[in-house]
Amino acid sequence: MNEVGFFGAIIIGIFAGYIAEKVMKRDHGLLMNLVVGIGGALVGGFLARLLGIAFAGWIGSLVVSTIGAIILLWLVAWFRGRGGRAA
Template identity: 55%
Template sequence: MSILFWIIVGIIAGWLAEQIMGRNHGLITNLIVGVIGAVIGGFIANALGFTWGGWIGSTIVATIGAIVLLFLLGLVKRR
């Protein structure tokens, strides 16, 4: 998959995670959270044996990973 695909999925996943978690970030932060979330979500999906492909599957996996990332960052930030 191309880098453009990962940028678009990252932005969408970061934005969705931001909306679900009630946060307010900018475009670049959404991209970073979404791309890191895609790595985390991919790891989780592979560990559980899920194989989702395409735009929708990749966006769902990346969003789940981004939500996990924002949740963990929220725990660390509270301390």
């Protein structure tokens, strides 16, 4: 999360986790949305750098974090045996 600061990262993490929660049809709560969003930022940031995708600021960080959070939730569901299904 480039150029957003500590509190910006927390706010973006909550939003990214919330968006991923709705896309994947889950119901986690605020704290878990933050955890998923921050984890998604790590996953998304790693993948963006790996693919050479540049992102910066609030919008770029939110998009990358949300995509990472969706991937993270999908991976958790896959490892738990749901096969990546949204429900």
